[in-house]
Amino acid sequence: MDMSKFQNFGKNISSTFTPFANRTGQLLREQLGQAEDKTQLPPDYVELEHRVDALKQVHSKLLSVTSQYANESYDYPPNLRESFLDLAHSISDKVAAVSTASSAAEAQQALTKPGKKPAPKTFNHALGRASLTCAHILDSSEPLATALEKYALASEQVGEARLHQDQQIVQRFNSAFTTTLNTNINFAAKARKNVENARLSLDAAKARAKNGGMGFALPAGVGRKEGHVGEDHLTEEQRVEIETAEDEFVGATEEAVGVMKNVLDTPEPLRNLADLVQAQLEFHKKAYEIYAELAPLIESLQVEQEASYRKSRDEHA
Numbered sequence: 001m002d003m004s005k006f007q008n009f010g011k012n013i014s015s016t017f018t019p020f021a022n023r024t025g026q027l028l029r030e031q032l033g034q035a036e037d038k039t040q041l042p043p044d045y046v047e048l049e050h051r052v053d054a055l056k057q058v059h060s061k062l063l064s065v066t067s068q069y070a071n072e073s074y075d076y077p078p079n080l081r082e083s084f085l086d087l088a089h090s091i092s093d094k095v096a097a098v099s100t101a102s103s104a105a106e107a108q109q110a111l112t113k114p115g116k117k118p119a120p121k122t123f124n125h126a127l128g129r130a131s132l133t134c135a136h137i138l139d140s141s142e143p144l145a146t147a148l149e150k151y152a153l154a155s156e157q158v159g160e161a162r163l164h165q166d167q168q169i170v171q172r173f174n175s176a177f178t179t180t181l182n183t184n185i186n187f188a189a190k191a192r193k194n195v196e197n198a199r200l201s202l203d204a205a206k207a208r209a210k211n212g213g214m215g216f217a218l219p220a221g222v223g224r225k226e227g228h229v230g231e232d233h234l235t236e237e238q239r240v241e242i243e244t245a246e247d248e249f250v251g252a253t254e255e256a257v258g259v260m261k262n263v264l265d266t267p268e269p270l271r272n273l274a275d276l277v278q279a280q281l282e283f284h285k286k287a288y289e290i291y292a293e294l295a296p297l298i299e300s301l302q303v304e305q306e307a308s309y310r311k312s313r314d315e316h317a
Helices: 003-031 043-070 084-088 091-100 104-112 123-137 143-182 184-210 236-265 268-315
Strands: none
Touching: 043 143, 043 184, 043 236, 043 268, 084 123, 091 123, 091 143, 123 143, 143 184, 143 268, 184 236
């Protein structure tokens, strides 16, 4: 290997490793309580850090819950056992198959044939499937069977509305919140890390100058005088190193302030929350409309059966 190349390689390694080693040594001294001076960050900067940390916590906390909207069966009863045939068809397909079949055998054959897609595993769908099964257990002429079938179809509609809500939340809220967490807030974290590295480099440079060029503190009276070493005691090389480190620290701090303010000032989280609320509003509104249409039908069947029951009882009185 050419000696000059080897020397250049050594210099490159040294230039990369030395700043890291200096920062690491300074951090270790601070953790051990051996650092005499530590550059303090401005109070306004620290306040921005606290606010960004709070915003990150908000995103993480909400996503830990709303991520469940990506799980179709989040409200599906855990102890419910449904057969393959239960899940092979949608409720509306089953109703259509039974109503168009010319015989019980034809209806059964249609129901055992797999549908276009498996029935969703949601609570409303499960409730609808149970209601439809109960309707088929009864004679189709009974009012309760008719009511249960109507309730089954309504439950399926509510379940489909819930799935649409979930899709909207996943696409418009979860995706946006995750992006903010992984980009803007992450960028802020990197900018803050750059500030911390710049501060450690600055304090390490000051410590080396104060301790005669060494990164560790010497015992009192050995190799240096006690107390603060002013600029008069600095060599030109030390002064340049400290000034360069100060410039890098100030630059990193200004950049981090800009990044953190951008994260905190953007209205994106509020827009995302508005999308979440709108998706939930649309679902509950749709569910209300479905039940509002169903309720009079069920009540009408109940009134008719009540009247028939009273008439039958009077006739046998």
